[in-house]
Amino acid sequence: MPATLIDGNAVSTSIKARLTKRVSELNEKGISPCLATILVGNDPASAIYIQNKQKAAKQVGLVTQDHRLKDDLSQEELTLLIDSLNNDSQVHGILVQLPLPEHINEFNIINKILPSKDVDGLTAINSGLLLHREASLKPCTPSGIMKLLDYYNIRIMSQNVVIINRSILVGKPLALLMLERDATVTICHSKTVNLNHLLLGADMIITAVGDRNKFVLNSEMVKEKAIVIDVGTNRQSGKLVGDVDFESVKEKASWITPVPGGVGPMTIAMLLSNTVTAALNPSSRQ
């Protein structure tokens, strides 16, 4: 039997409906949750992500600011913008779209954001809180994946979970969230030896490579009834595709996310949810 589809569009729509109600209740109390996004340069993929985040934020009734900056701006100029958003009591959430141009130090910039406004959950403080299981603002893609699995009652405890990604956006925080739920986690990356052996032992595979010239997950790499979560985004003849050879893998997996319509919309829903959480935190309101 082919895999059951994990429908990120449907789950994110229901989360956004709840958020819309919550935002309107907050508006009645005089709180207007506001998300400020910052895009540096004109990477087309990043521009589409920001466009989608802005659109979804408006849909649920958030106030938004859309800061677009030239890619030759200096670290100091970007820092000044973040400082001004940190000090603006009308702004509750700040997102700096990654990657940043090479001349800008990503770590320093991320850590200029007030942790209480860090709706990406990437600052050293929020990452540390995640290690301690105390974070209220968690990275959006990993928390979106956990929400999807919970929505479909997919078992996490004691599962062998293989994650192909080691970034601060996906792999590392996702490993922590999986550990919290008693999974056995393996993080794989470009230097991993015997990836195929590890994949064949996996009850759940989460792939976020994003380069089909380097890696495509096909059905021979997946054990019977595995759960397959595809975080990859690749453009193929203008079409968005994931890391997974969907047509073959769906015949072998028990559950599978599509691309588009799987993890992507959940990342956005979690960003909106984090913005509402931040707006409820008195320290983000100064």
Ligand code: GUN
């Ligand atoms: N680039 C790709 N995904 C993300 C994300 O979730 N947040 C940020 N800030 N940048 C990204």
